[in-house]
Amino acid sequence: MPDREPDRPAGVPEHAEHLTAAAEAGTAVEGWRWMSDSWAAAAEAPEGWHAVRVPADVVDAPMPFVVTDVDSTLIQDEVVELLAAHAGREAEVAEVTERAMRGELDFAQSLHARVEALGGLPVAVIEEVVARVRPTPGARDLIAAVTGAGGRIYAVSGGFTQVLAPLAAAWGLSGFCANELEIADGHLTGRVAGSVVDRAVKEQMLRQWAAEAEMPLLGTLGCGDGANDIDLLTASGCGVALCGKPALREVADACVDVPHLAVVRWMLGL
Ligand SMILES: [Mg+2]
Secondary structure (H helix, E strand, O other), X not given: OOOOOOXXXXXXXXXXXXXXXXXXXXXXXXXXXXXXXXXXXXXXXXXXXXXXXXXXHHHOOOOOEEEEOOEOOOEOOOHHHHHHHHHOOHHHHHHHHHHHHOOOOOHHHHHHHHHHOOOOOEOXXXXXXXXXXXXXXXXXXXXXXXXXXXXXXXXXXXEEHHHHHHHHHHHOOOEEEEEEEEEEOOEEEEEEEOOOOOHHHHHHHXXXXXXXXXXXXXXXXXXXXXXXXXXXXXXXXXXXXXXXOHHHHOOOOEEXXXXXXXXXXXXXXX
């Protein structure tokens, strides 16, 4: 069914392409996309519209290449909070998460504090939480579009391998990296096994995955929402803050303020 093309907002040129994405979880989004050497015109977005600029190196990249945060970016949830709900400690954990995302707490310290609250939970809760995770609108379309175009899309998360691994397999992610919950005798110990995936590791993974794919860093797109994603966004060719916290917005190349990943797909020309 062809799109019904609405009136162009002032400043949108004749050759601009009209884009729409299906409403998911009550969120619909539409946009216009065009190529221009001039950022100035697009920066003055008309009332009710937001302008996002994609650097030429990303437009001309050999393949679409994305590294994304998970909690509150690829999915709508904060997984540690879903797990905490099973322990009856969600309010306490949510408070620590909020402060960490605002950059008020060192991420590793706050992670250890939150995971400690999960100590004693049976491992069966992990499966229940995986079933409750809600993808961000447009997330699965974005993954399918990137991989369908021969590109790669990876997830790097301050959350947990045990939850992310089944999602990555079901959704077709190119790879992932997250923290590992320590498990003993069928229960969470309340500790993280091994080293913590913090903001520095997020950047390292971007660099490692890009190198493996022989992908120039300037052609990559990094996406996240919190202070923990600052290094990932600044190291990528185009850093996108999705409904980002203030500390991340300051360093982002583009702020997408609607919780729908169709906008990121459009930014990649997909
Ligand atoms: Mg996040």
